[in-house]
Amino acid sequence: MRPKNLEKxxxxxxxxxxxxxxxxxxxxxxxxxxxxxxxxxxxxxIKYENKEDFLIKLFIDDVLGPYEKAVxxxxxPDMDFADGVKIIWLNTFRxxxxxxxxxxxxxxxxxxxxxxxxxxxxxxxxxxxFAPVHRxxxxxxxxxxxxxxxxxxxxxxLFSPLLDLxxxxxxxxxxPQQIITEDLxxxxxxxxxxxxxxxx
Amino acid sequence: MRPKNLEKxxxxxxxxxxxxxxxxxxxxxxxxxxxxxxxxxxxxxIKYENKEDFLIKLFIDDVLGPYEKAVxxxxxPDMDFADGVKIIWLNTFRxxxxxxxxxxxxxxxxxxxxxxxxxxxxxxxxxxxFAPVHRxxxxxxxxxxxxxxxxxxxxxxLFSPLLDLxxxxxxxxxxPQQIITEDLxxxxxxxxxxxxxxxx
DNA sequence: AAAGTAAGTAAATGTTTATTTACTAATGAA
DNA sequence: TTCATTAGTAAATAAACATTTACTTACTTT
Numbered sequence: 459m460r461p462k463n464l465e466k467x468x469x470x471x472x473x474x475x476x477x478x479x480x481x482x483x484x485x486x487x488x489x490x491x492x493x494x495x496x497x498x499x500x501x502x503x504i505k506y507e508n509k510e511d512f513l514i515k516l517f518i519d520d521v522l523g524p525y526e527k528a529v530x531x532x533x534x535p536d537m538d539f540a541d542g543v544k545i546i547w548l549n550t551f552r553x554x555x556x557x558x559x560x561x562x563x564x565x566x567x568x569x570x571x572x573x574x575x576x577x578x579x580x581x582x583x584x585x586x587x588f589a590p591v592h593r594x595x596x597x598x599x600x601x602x603x604x605x606x607x608x609x610x611x612x613x614x615x616l617f618s619p620l621l622d623l624x625x626x627x628x629x630x631x632x633x634p635q636q637i638i639t640e641d642l643x644x645x646x647x648x649x650x651x652x653x654x655x656x657x658x
Numbered sequence: 659m660r661p662k663n664l665e666k667x668x669x670x671x672x673x674x675x676x677x678x679x680x681x682x683x684x685x686x687x688x689x690x691x692x693x694x695x696x697x698x699x700x701x702x703x704i705k706y707e708n709k710e711d712f713l714i715k716l717f718i719d720d721v722l723g724p725y726e727k728a729v730x731x732x733x734x735p736d737m738d739f740a741d742g743v744k745i746i747w748l749n750t751f752r753x754x755x756x757x758x759x760x761x762x763x764x765x766x767x768x769x770x771x772x773x774x775x776x777x778x779x780x781x782x783x784x785x786x787x788f789a790p791v792h793r794x795x796x797x798x799x800x801x802x803x804x805x806x807x808x809x810x811x812x813x814x815x816l817f818s819p820l821l822d823l824x825x826x827x828x829x830x831x832x833x834p835q836q837i838i839t840e841d842l843x844x845x846x847x848x849x850x851x852x853x854x855x856x857x858x
Numbered sequence: 859a860a861a862g863t864a865a866g867t868a869a870a871t872g873t874t875t876a877t878t879t880a881c882t883a884a885t886g887a888a
Numbered sequence: 889t890t891c892a893t894t895a896g897t898a899a900a901t902a903a904a905c906a907t908t909t910a911c912t913t914a915c916t917t918t
Contacts, residue, residue: 461884462894484684487875497896497897498897611838659865660915663866687904687905
């Protein structure tokens with residue numbers, strides 16, 4: 459049996475992320491992708507059932523998986539509240555600024571019903587993404603360090619400003635002096651942490 | 659001269675927003691839109707040069723314009739810091755939860771290069787969106803109430819959690835008990851305000 | 859009431875789309 | 889070395905795409 463050429467598989471996914479970042483999800487076509495990846499359209503359909511299947515797997519397996527791994531690097535749920543949040547912020551900022559194309563698909567994931575549903579489904583079926591962070595919230599709620607809220611509220615309060623700042627990092631990237639720096643990120647992180655703490 | 663039928667114009671835009679919210683920007687076609695709006699494809703091209711022109715005008719004129727207006731209702735730049743931020747949060751929350759389809763296109767605007775560029779361009783050409791809020795930041799920086807940052811950083815810290823909460827509002831909307839309520843929003847708003855204030 | 863004109867339609871345009879068909883190539887197993 | 893099998897290709901398919909053509913409709917102006 460002829461073995462799969464893993465380089466081709468990877469080329470397809472890498473080029474897809476690039477095309478989506480450059481031209482938008484709404485302008486990705488399978489033929490364009492095949493051509494750009496130097497592959498026959500049929501080759502894409504060996505591994506993926508159809509376009510939707512391809513996009514969902516690209517999103518979940520190639521983007522969200524590695525993203526979660528990078529974000530949780532050196533993190534553990536028993537950390538001090540401020541330390542834990544800071545680690546996550548720095549991990550996220552570094553990973554996303556180094557992986558612009560991944561970030562672009564994450565942004566599409568918030569807008570596209572297809573990807574959004576796929577995320578929800580994966581979250582339920584294969585265990586929650588960012589489960590260690592959930593335990594981290596639980597511990598800090600129990601310790602009285604933060605107020606009790608539904609989990610998603612913590613994500614909104616603590617992560618969404620960071621993703622917006624990453625977006626601004628790319629908007630400003632071409633400018634002579636860098637504006638969204640790691641120092642700025644850490645200052646913002648401190649403010650978010652300060653807001654979250656329960657009054658004592 | 660036969661006059662324009664404004665109902666048709668409006669139907670086109672309303673149905674477009676609905677289709678985009680339900681199926682995603684990537685699945686909107688001009689033919690589908692015309693059919694759903696009970697209109698000939700040609701009718702769309704009377705007012706709009708092409709699909710891109712249509713999408714940009716839909717985004718800027720029909721969504722961002724009314725959104726800004728609603729957000730700034732009863733707001734003025736000379737308000738007390740906490741009062742101003744709270745007004746904006748409540749206005750935003752009410753407007754977006756009442757206008758699900760507008761919110762969907764705003765989300766696409768963050769992901770799609772076409773809409774993103776259109777936003778930047780409109781922001782520069784026709785004066786900044788949310789200009790009164792910029793003056794509000796300036797005043798509060800000058801008064802020492804908040805630290806000085808680039809304007810976009812305030813948006814990330816103060817608005818992006820709210821947009822994420824609106825997203826969660828829609829995710830949870832079907833559930834028996836409402837989770838993302840106006841009370842929760844106000845509690846989150848207070849936390850964000852607390853984090854932003856300079857130490858005294 | 860007739861003429862002039864832009865709005866609006868239905869059907870057609872040529873292109874691009876997702877996907878498949880019919881085929882060839884390359885490899886591990888025998 | 890040959891065979892079986894899957895990887896992979898190029899070209900084809902039918903449907904859907906954005907946009908236009910050729911025409912009709914309805915209203916304002918005269």
